[in-house]
Amino acid sequence: MIIATELKDIITKELAWHYKILPFKQEIDKVIFYAGSSTNSSKIKEELEVILGKNIAFDIIEDFKIEKLLNINYRQSTNTVIKHNQKDALENIINEAIDIGSSDVHFEIYDDYARIRLRIDGVLIEKKHIDKKDYPEIVNRIKIHANLDISEKRLPQDGRTKIAGYDIRVSILPTHFGEKIVMRILGQDTSNINIDDLGFEEKEKELYLEAIKKRNGIILISGPTGSGKTTTLYATLKVLNEIKRNILTIEDPVEYTLKGINQVQLNEDVGLTFSSALRSFLRQDPDIIMLGEIRDRETAEMAIRASLTGHLVFSTLHTNSAWGTISRLMDMGIPSFLLAETLNISIAQRLVRKLCKSCKKESHLNIVDLPKNYTMPTTIKKHYIAVGCEKCHYTGYKGRRAIYELIPIKKDLINIIKGKEKNITDYLAKNDIKTLSDKAFHLLENGETSLNEIYPLLITN
16 A cells, blocks of 8 residues: 555654554544554654644554555665765755665656655655745755756756765756756765676676677677666676776766776767767777767767777667667668677666565466567466565565676678678577577566566567
């Protein structure tokens, strides 16, 4: 049972957990709370009426039910240390987001209300409603934090700030009812990023390490925003980061600090683009170059040129598959023979939520539940569905893992690329290269994730 956000705003998370109560109904003259059967309701009533300035009534339920409702509606941090001594409400919001593992904080305003949403494990949850009259003050405070123009309300703005030791990227967008803000929480360092923990299967890791240890060439990683591409790149650079190598990166933004690597922040306002940075990099005696993204033909051509002159180049594209990346570059106008000669490996990846091991439930799998154009690679009779328990905050999922599609560029494929072939389904099957949909179905078959989570990956054109 999810309580309406406006009701949750009546009481803080700390008070709800302290008293083991939950508001579920607001009447004209009072607020009605759920309380556990072991709760001293008369004592709490007296204290709460003083704290909240409202008349209080209780509906008594079983203790285990109140624990479940609190876990669903007032999610707590799993960290051992929680910071609550912040100077203002904004820092409280950011710290709570960090505590519960959120990657983005959304501030949004509409006709009759404003709200805050948090992205956790790739999914947005509504956290809090804000009084509309307080929203402009929050916007201005964020702008001041990020050194943005508080008087500019008609144009988008981007900035950065630092809160609680974390770098925060701020994006402000004018909407019909006011300015929407997204604050991306960036990591402090890469101490917890390791290539062995990314999710590569052993054979895949061997292929990838073989490709990145070449002295020159291009390694491309594709996937939508939030699919873990940057994490894969940072883990790779950690492997290659040796005192004998000069490594340069141009990023938008610089999400992690890598000691021993020269990192450059993109700044298009002053002309520092991916392509212009790459031109400068080539005069900096680099061994390895990382481009945050290939966005246009000019950058793609510069990357090709850099690889041809003896450099190892890493970059990303927003495509749906490893082969789609190659097709996209050819569509940009990159000569197929140059692409075939310089590309070492093409990778596509996604992040998939994992089912909570404590509460997942076995269920019968009907073929009709699968996408109509999906051919099931194997016959299975069962799968697992998300249920929800205290350990996963009643979401049914706990953590995420990456799945990869790798296409190493070998002699047969070089000829296919030079011939500008568009369909390589037979080549993939012949060389036992698993696609993202194959990997996703394998996770379903093993009970690691649910059909709902991987359904989009099973849909084929």
